[in-house]
Amino acid sequence: MVALLAKCLVLSLSVTLLSLLCGGGASAMGLPPPPATVNFSIAVQGMVWCKGCKYSGYYAPMDASPLQGAAVELRCRHGPRRTKLVPGVTWQGGYFLIESSQLTSFTIDECKLYVTASHSPLCDLPVPESPGAGKGLKLKFERFDKRADGLQALYSAGNFFFQPEYPNRCY
Numbered sequence: 001m002v003a004l005l006a007k008c009l010v011l012s013l014s015v016t017l018l019s020l021l022c023g024g025g026a027s028a029m030g031l032p033p034p035p036a037t038v039n040f041s042i043a044v045q046g047m048v049w050c051k052g053c054k055y056s057g058y059y060a061p062m063d064a065s066p067l068q069g070a071a072v073e074l075r076c077r078h079g080p081r082r083t084k085l086v087p088g089v090t091w092q093g094g095y096f097l098i099e100s101s102q103l104t105s106f107t108i109d110e111c112k113l114y115v116t117a118s119h120s121p122l123c124d125l126p127v128p129e130s131p132g133a134g135k136g137l138k139l140k141f142e143r144f145d146k147r148a149d150g151l152q153a154l155y156s157a158g159n160f161f162f163q164p165e166y167p168n169r170c171y
Contacts (some may be wrong), residue, residue: 032065033056040150041101044074044139046157048090048115050123057093067162068121074098075136076111089119099152112136113157120162122170127161 019099047069055065067090074086084106088098103111114136118124138156 012102012109018089028119040104041099041152042155043097043099043152044070044113044155044157045095045097046074046113046137047094047159048096049159049161050118050120050125050170051161051163051165053123053164055170064074064161066090066092067118067120067123068092068094070115070162071119072096073114073116073118074096074100074103074111075114076103076106078106080090108139108141108155112143113139114155114162117161123162123164125163125165127163
């Protein structure tokens with residue numbers, strides 16, 4: 001029910017934004033003008049953390065430090081044969097942003113974000129209770145951003161956590 005409501009909301013926002021961008025007016029024949037070509041892309045953002053280690057950028061309320069260099073991957077699947085993978089990597093602050101204009105034919109329910117590997121050998125075990133551990137993180141719609149080359153839908157994947165093999169042994 002919530003997924004259907006989210007799809008309806010995204011669709012209605014898309015139609016509203018497209019109608020605003022395409023402009024109003026009518027032709028001499030009383031027919032609406034053809035829609036302008038609108039470039040559309042998506043972006044997925046999130047954070048990867050090292051749980052229990054006080055490295056640079058340590059955030060006490062989460063007892064975690066941002067993890068640079070973690071490999072992330074956006075996977076979209078429609079049926080058994082149609083799959084699209086877009087890789088990414090976390091920056092210095094543990095943040096990642098994956099952008100693509102080749103995923104617009106997929107729905108939000110067909111895409112998930114996977115954290116495939118930690119770059120740090122000191123913090124490379126996925127926290128078992130971490131959201132999406134092994135199953136992928138679901139995407140949450142945030143907003144549409146108007147860009148010079150069209151519209152971009154921004155989604156959030158949330159937080160993912162790794163931990164050291166031996167707790168309390170952060171070097």
